[in-house]
Amino acid sequence: MVALSAITAHLPKPEEFYRNKSSTNPFSPFLGGVKKVHLSHVEFRGRTRSEPNNNLVAVSSLFSSNSKTDDGNDDGDDGKGGRFYLNFTGFPFPLGPFFNRRTIRTEVVKKQIWTFEQEQALGFSSVSTNIRMTVIKLRSGGLWIHAPIAPTRECVELVKELSCPVEFIILPTFAYEHKIFVGPFSRKFPKAQIWVAPRQWSWPLNLPLEFFGIFRASPLAHENQTTPWADEIQQKILTAPEVGIGPYVEVAFYHTTSRTLLVTDAVIYVPRKPPECIGRDSLLDSAKNGLAVKLLSKGKDVPEEPVVDNKLNRQKGWERMVLQILFLGPSNLLNPTASFDQMSQKLIVSPIIKTLVFNKVPENVRDWVDSITKDWKFKRIIPAHFAAPINANRSDFKAAFSFLDESLGESRDTRPSISLLFASIMGKTANYFPQDDMKTLSSLDEFLVSVGAVKKTVSGIKATTRRKERK
Incomplete structure (x- = not known):
């Protein structure tokens, strides 16, 4: 998830953690109540598309059970239909679902780009979102695969249905939640080349890629024109x-055609309705008034009533999931709609990524964003989480990062374009987040800075000097 990338990059070094373990920590993470591990998996078929496209075709499964729930949804197949995938690993949180992952394939650009989505959960909590793999068909007829997901039998068959050989498998980040699937996925397609983002690392032990089952991987390089796909797909690396x-390392790619x-994880677009791959049981578990809701209710009476399966409770479950992923400890899980409305249906940088990562290295992020918006004339964005494809252009992307001006202590080098102003005014992007919801993140950040575990900023002073020199 987006939160895992930020938390992992921001964790103190082991020696810092143990040296300061006696300190009082004002931060208490609220990641939902503990839920039962369900072997059966029931899906909610609400669908949100942020970019209307008549060519979009969703394929739920070749292995779906014929049984139906009372509301007409396909029942889970208990792992018997190609969705079984056993995983109990993950740090700082184990990554679920532990047994069963449904795959949704969607055609984004006809005969060129497909997305594959699965549910991804935080351990035993009631917090889930989607994780996305993107597949591009190259002119050679082979497939270029970005951020592979769990290679269940269902997922592999949906890839093979495209009737094209898998030529390249790409790990675009350091994050464990994406790295964990590269090795198993590559073993399903052993002829494919593996390419990975540079400066790979892991915590609490910095283990080599081979430990994760990733062998013979080639490192990606910034603006490398010698990759086998360079005439079709370009790349720019954010490393800080x-x-x-x-x-924090992330590689952005641009498919020119x-x-x-x-x-x-750089930007996200939270859909109004939950992604199709998130199961009904997960949504209803999140709708229950568990420990997290009680802790964040500010003394209000929290009803203990049972959760009835209906659209209202499923929506409440989704809203609670989103706020916990974005803020860790949002201000009001009892009635999440007001905060959710401020965060949804906009192109944003996740608050946790903004606070714990990008605000620390604003110069590096600004240079990366400027390079992307200067060189690439994109009209859609596909991130690895939440909604996609997002109907957004260069001005929308740049507007989502306008908070960097404050981090760098400077105004823009030039006046913002009319299209950038329009994107902000019309609510297509946002970089202001509710202060009450930000309190937990801000407290965590201040605590880690106060004990010397992390720096307040790494490149802000240099950035200001450097930009003055450019003028």
């Missing part, structure tokens, strides 16, 4: 100094 235990920008 360490803010905690390791650097379709004018599509691919990112991992």
Whole structure:
């Protein structure tokens, strides 16, 4: 998830953690109540598309059970239909679902780009979102795969249905939630070349890629024109100094033919309705008034009534999931709609990524964003989480990062374009977040800075000097 990337990059080094373990920590993470592990998996078929496209075709499964629930949804197949995938690993949180992952394939650009989505959960909590793999068909007829997901039998068959050989498998980030699937996925397609983002690392032990089952991987390089796909897909790497235990690294890609920008966690677009791959049981578990809701209710009476399966409760479950992913400890899980409305249906940088990573290295992020918006004339964005494809252009992307001006302590080098102003005014993008919801993140950040575990900023002073020199 987006939160895992930020938390992991921001964690203190082991020696810092143990040196300061006696300190009082004002931060208490609220990631939902503990839920039961369900072997059966029931899906909610609400669908949201942020970019209307008559060519979009969703394929739920070749292996769906014929049984139906009372509301007409396909029942889970208990792992018997190709969705079984056993996983109990993950740090700082184990990644679920532990047994069963449904795959949704969607055609984004006809005969060129497909997305594959699965549910991804935070351990035993009631917090889930979607994780996305993007597949591009190259002129050679082979497939270029961005951020592979769990290679269940269903997922592999949906890839093979495209009737094209898998030529390249890409790991675009350091993040464990994406790295964990590269090895198993590559073993399903052993002839494919593996390419990975540079400066790979892991925590609490910095293990080599081979430990994760990733062998013979080639490193991606910034604006490399010698990759086998260079005449079709371009790349730019965001890499920055360490803010905690390791650097934040993300590779953005641009598919020139379709004018599509691919990112991992840099920006997101929270859909109004939950992604189709998130199961009904997960949504209803999140709708229950568990420990997190009680802790964040500010003394209000929290009813203990049972959760009835209906659209209202499923929506409440989704809204609670989103706010916990974005803020860790939002201000009001009892009635989440007001905060959710401020965060949904806009192109944004996740608050946790903004606070714990990008505000620490604003110069590096600004240079990366400027390079992307200067060189690539994209009309859609596909991130690895939440909604996609997003109907957004260069001005929308740049507007989502306008908070960097404040981080760098400067105004823009030039006046913002009319299209950028329009994007902000019309609510297509946002970089202001509710202060009450930001309190937990701000407290965590201040605590880690106060104990010396991380730096307040790594490149802000240099950035101001450097930009003055440019003028």
